Amino acid sequence: MRKISYPAQDAWADLTTRPTKNLEELEPGIRETFRLVQEQGDAALLELARKYDKVNLQELQVSAAEIKAAEAQVSIELKESILQAYSNIQLFHTAQAEPVTQTETMPGVTCWRKSVAIGKVGLYIPGGTAPLFSTLLMLGVPARIAGCPEVVLCTPPSADGTVHPAILYVASILGISKVVKAGGAQAIAAMAFGTESVPAVDKIFGPGNQYVTVAKQLVNKYGVAIDLPAGPSEVMVIADDSANPAFVAADLLSQAEHGADSQVVVLTNSPEFLEKVEQELQVQLELLPRKEFAMKALSNSLGILFQTVDEMIGFSNLYAPEHLILSIAEFGNVLDSITNAGSVFLGNYSPESAGDYASGTNHTLPTNGYARAYSGVSLDSFVKKITFQYITPAGLQNIGNTIEVMAEAEGLQAHKNAVSIRLKEVTNV
Missing domain, CATH: 3.40.50.1980 (Nitrogenase molybdenum iron protein domain)
Known part of the structure; x- marks a missing residue:
């Protein structure tokens, strides 16, 4: 020190x-990985597993039998600890749910917002020198509370082609059945672009090394959301x-x-x-x-x-x-x-x-100074906030002139007309 x-x-x-490292130096290699995955799909994942994980996989997806067998390999003591952690994480994240509150901003103008689960989410769980089954709890629990319809888990295999039994046990209690043996930048690419075994997702979660961090930042440019830069x-x-x-x-x-x-x-x-x-x-x-x-x-x-x-x-x-x-x-x-x-x-x-x-609390957190602008993962990370509004004829009369004046000042006549045409009908009625 x-x-x-x-x-x-x-x-x-x-x-x-x-x-x-200078993260920009990593980009060319990661872009090449992206290209391979986009062009070759599962074949690229299998080849990259041989190259980086030193394992010859026959299948990318973990079978239901493997998931079931993993439960017997986890000690009772560890299961009890996992279930206690699950309970605490669930309590903390459930409390983050926001009730739908309608606000009348002026008579006849009502606005509200509600949370809607993200449709497809991908979870990346590091498994190399330390199988982070705790991270799966941190991501899987709020995903489940949010009600995400589809959850995909990617995690690197060990040298014998298996996934750590504690990771599979946690996946089973979370109800995650789509578990893929893929790690590193190639796993991020698979979840972003999709392969035969890995469906493309809307948002990718999970920490990793610098290659995973850069890969997540790059897929963000392709329109795939990420949780945060967690290195x-x-x-x-x-x-x-x-x-x-x-x-x-x-x-x-x-x-x-x-x-x-x-x-x-x-x-x-x-x-x-x-x-x-x-x-x-x-x-x-x-x-x-x-x-x-x-x-x-x-x-x-x-x-x-x-x-x-x-x-x-x-x-x-x-x-x-x-x-x-x-x-x-x-x-x-x-x-x-x-x-x-x-x-x-x-x-x-x-x-x-x-x-x-x-x-x-959640342990998926911003690193490398990103805490200046980012929050850690929470229930909000797995939902979209959609706003709604309902305006009555009387409400349009109350707010209409304000909209017309502002639209005209910006030179957007069609915006003004969308209000004016309605006000004429309301007035005639």
């Missing part, structure tokens, strides 16, 4: 740079002397173990505390099965000293972290000052892992 002491404010922007994971911890160094180190490592391109950052106003965190990192790192991933991520990570909590909040808002942990004594005093973050965890006993798995 690189240590920086009391940086001047004009140096802050440079410190927010993530350790990622390598990141966490920022703001801590003072009231924090526990072991807790903070554990939180940093929980994100560092995702992969070498993850970034973790700790901000503190205590040099002594930062030293203790560094010591704890070394102790805990040695115990991790994914030590190599975490070590590479830590080499790109930062420990920054500031004078005050206000400065730390200011830097955090500029950085716009995916996950923000406030391990400070008076966190309640700064909540209104937080303007850019994907998800915030308060106090010493709110680990980021809780949000990743089971507290109920």
Whole structure:
């Protein structure tokens, strides 16, 4: 971890740079993948699985028998944990549903809005070094609550051609039967353009590596909606002397173990505390099965000293972290000052892992500074908001002149006439 002491404010922007590749450099290869999938369909997916996943697949779609068999491979303890997480996620996202409220903006003019489920959604679930069945819960639960008629799941196969049983178990309890063995940019292309086994969808969800992130951004240009640009994971911890160094180190490592391109950052106003965190990192790192991933991520990570909590909040808002942990004594005093973050965890006993798995909030969040403009996935992500309005003859008389004057001022005579012709009939009646 690189240590920086009391940086001047004009140096802050440079410190927010993530350790990622130039994403534009990835585009030519991804466009070639798109071309292959568009031209060859399933054949391209099978060939790319051989190339990237080192597996010779006979079938792309997971069979009903495979899904059923997976249930027996998941321990009772894990099933119970998944069902508890499912319940919490469902409760939190169900509460996000908005009732239809009609508003009479003026006498005789009534407007309202209602949510309508997106027809076809595609879920991408990473499965490489860490099979993220928790992400399937985060995406599948709100999709189910929203009532999306068709849900397609793409996830990369393991070397033996199977999909992790926990992913298939979660798919089964969510009622997702269309599960396709495809990963990376080719999976995004398949869901965007369609193949023999993968129907084209209206919106694609799910995190992934930088190739998946760029692929999602590119299909967006083809008119396929995406949830958000969700790339390598990141966490920022703001801590003072009231924090526990072991807790903070554990939180940093929980994100560092995702992969070498993850970034973790700790901000503190205590040099002594930062030293203790560094010591704890070394102790805990040695115990991790994914030590190599975490070590590479830590080499790109930062420990920054500031004078005050206000400065730390200011830097955090500029950085716009995916996950923000406030391990400070008076966190309640700064909540209104937080303007850019994907998800915030308060106090010493709110680990980021809780949000990743089971507290109920969604863990599909904006990374790489996109929290300045994007929200994390929610129930709203799976619906469209359609507005309605009903105007009575009396209502048209009330609002008609306003429309006519505005339309004429913009030089749009037909707009004015659409009102005027109706007003004449109303008046004659």
